[in-house]
Amino acid sequence: MPVTKQKSANVSQRGAPNHKDERVRRTRKRIDAAFVDLLHRRAYGNIRVSEIARKAGVGRPTFYAHYATKDDLLRSQFERIIAPLIRGIASDSPTIDATDFLAHVGGSQHFYRALMGPDGGTAPRVLRDCLQTRVRELLAMDSAVESGLAQSATTRFVAASLLALVECWIEQRTRETPQQVQAIFSGLVSPGLRQLRRAQAV
Secondary structure (H helix, E strand, O other): OHHHHHHHHHHHHHHHHHHHHHHHHHHHHHHHHHHHHHHOOOOHHHOOHHHHHHHHOOOHHHHHHHOOOHHHHHHHHHHHHHHHHOEEEOOOOOEEEOHHHHHHHHHOHHHHHHHHOOOOOOHHHHHHHHHHHHHHHHHHOOOOOOOOHHHHHHHHHHHHHHHHHHHHHHHHOOOOOHHHHHHHHHHHHHHHHHHHHHHHHO
16 A cells, blocks of 8 residues: 555656646746737737736736746747747858748738837847847857957847848838848848958958
8 A cells, every 4th residue: 555655656746847847838828929919919118017917817926937027028939939040051151041030020020010119118129139149149150250359249230230121121111022131131241240250260
């Protein structure tokens, strides 16, 4: 009998973390979905944590158990969903391929207007920081590029160029394809990336 009880206790203890992990995933998924749904309706700066929590069917303490702030939620979604869409191209003429990211922007312009429009609040700063982090990761993959002032300045320049290009594309509601916008982006940043690599090689 004691052996059976011990075995049952061990089985339930082994299953508990998986059950908790699944519950955490479900709760995060509901919070994420509520956040995106609200962004389809109004600007980021006009959305409150209490509204996200209410729409997700959770309390504010539950929201804060998963995300420190609304900005933290946006940053988390960017890192999981958006950042992988921006890739580095290793070659003699290094560049960053944001075509998939730009396709996402093109297909969800209302979403990006909610983030980057006049009522975007802190979203543009969060997006800039996220883009800089992603560009820094991609530059770090290039063995010819070392960290330092040149890499830091290039990181900011590339991220700012991509963000400015997206803002212009959304504001002007022009009809360029993601590939055409990528070509403009490459034209802006590729010379700087080449110069960075040359400077690091000296």
